[in-house]
Amino acid sequence: MRNTVARPPARFSRSNCVRNRTFARRVAWRAALASLLLTAASAVATADPVPFSCIVLADGVSASVMLTNSLDREASCLATCQFSTAKYDVRPQITCTKMVPAGKEVQMCILSATGEKLLTLIDGRGDCVR
Numbered sequence: 001m002r003n004t005v006a007r008p009p010a011r012f013s014r015s016n017c018v019r020n021r022t023f024a025r026r027v028a029w030r031a032a033l034a035s036l037l038l039t040a041a042s043a044v045a046t047a048d049p050v051p052f053s054c055i056v057l058a059d060g061v062s063a064s065v066m067l068t069n070s071l072d073r074e075a076s077c078l079a080t081c082q083f084s085t086a087k088y089d090v091r092p093q094i095t096c097t098k099m100v101p102a103g104k105e106v107q108m109c110i111l112s113a114t115g116e117k118l119l120t121l122i123d124g125r126g127d128c129v130r
Helices: 014-044
Strands: 047-049 052-056 062-068 075-083 093-100 105-112 121-129
Antiparallel strands (some): 075 093, 075 121
């Protein structure tokens, strides 16, 4: 009769431990690289909220979008305004982008809505990128 000795499963072999450590190092390296790239990307361009206004004009179908660049240098700015209408679930949105000099208030755009008359401002946002 032959003696049989219980052996540990193959997953506990020395070569598998080395492979697991190598894999763990690769995962750690990729995570560190991804974190570094995200940090660098966020440091490059950050959008800062700035004062803006969205005004429905007298005709009721167009709106004027004004924005003030409160940053200390010229910046690329974006303003978005969403309006309510008399029709349920119809909310026209106007978006304008423009380079704005430092510390200046400018008219970003005047745009007409298609179809329904604009009633009130529901939501809006103004940002300038450093």
